[in-house]
Amino acid sequence: MLNIGGLTQGIVIDHIAVGGAMKIYEYLNLDDMDCSVAIIKNARSNKMGRKDIIKIENSFDIDIDVLGVLDHNITINIIEDGVIKEKRNPKLPEKVTNILKCKNPRCITSIEQELKHVFKLTDREKGVYRCIYCEQAFKKN
């Protein structure tokens, strides 16, 4: 098994659905951050079978709830002095602006580039977000 060293300080984004790590990496602009980042894909998981994990060293400045919009099953571990100081499950925000993009070609946002893409949470249990304009559900893939 691939071995990646543990963090002393930082954040572990765990239980990411397989294949989702790169999207989260891009969304968080981790490419631009001046810290070590490890992306682990297809890791074995008792809970999920397979999962992705992202480890970010020495950085805590991340909007955790927004991550729940992208994948509502993820968990976030805050690591300090080499131990898990806090485990968090993101709470889904009621409304998100310019985080998700409406892909419906019939939506007004498809022709008016200036419009903000606003999504509302319509099913907390399933983590369903709908565009406020056309009401189409956001599909992750």
Add this chain to the structure above:
Amino acid sequence: MKHIISPLDLSVSELDEILDLAENIIQDPKKYANVCHGKKLATLFYEPSTRTRLSFEAAMLNLGGSVLGFSSADSSSAAKGESVADTIRVISGYADICAMRHPKEGAPLVASKYSSIPVINAGDGGHNHPTQTLTDLLTIKQLKGRLNNLTVGLCGDLKFGRTVHSLINALVRYENISFVLISPEELRLPTYIREEVLDANHITYKEVNVLEEVLPELDILYMTRVQKERFFNEEDYIRLKDSFILDKKKMEYAKPDMLVLHPLPRVNEISTEIDGDPRAVYFKQAKFGVYVRMALMMKLLEVEVC
């Protein structure tokens, strides 16, 4: 100030008030002939429409007001690339109320956020069409005498048919409503409406693909056109457009007091041979559309009869 973007923007009591007012107008239209004197309706139609635009205009003229507007995107500043937000901000200075039809879903909602006059959604793509829903409800109430205890058959394009989606949303708020969803596999009601509207409200429904089998059960049969403009692919349109045609033979299975509604225009899904059948009420329905729009505009403009 209130806008009507979705049929759910009106509470059941507001809806009932509008339907009651529409029924009063039907009884005595002369009484309302000048209540909107000096008021202007702007009809902002970014895609073609006959019935909806003319019924809005007729409604405002019947109330003694006047109308202005455009009837296609080509004849508006949208052709120059103006945004909906900018257009409505300008129109707000020209008129007292506006009705907007747009091919893109959500355009009237965008307009309502920037408007200083009431915006009525006159149809946004395959999404909502609240005044058609009001028309449908008034037709059922007038001719059936109730909006509860009904088995409603919805037939044709249930996937893209905005009138069907809006009607379902409105009817589930009344007691003891059940639906029979009659469509080809490809044009079935979207899952989210089944789950979030029908299942969430514990509404009884079934999905079938043969019309005559279920006709004897229905109090209302709501027919819809398979709309060419909703397809990306012409082959799919040609294959599905003739599905579920209602004719004289099929009407023999229906109850003697079942009503046939259709938002119009029809293509060939209702044979002209049943136009004379008293159960075929789609032309009356189109007329009710004017009365209900009169009532709605009066409410939005807060106009009272002296």
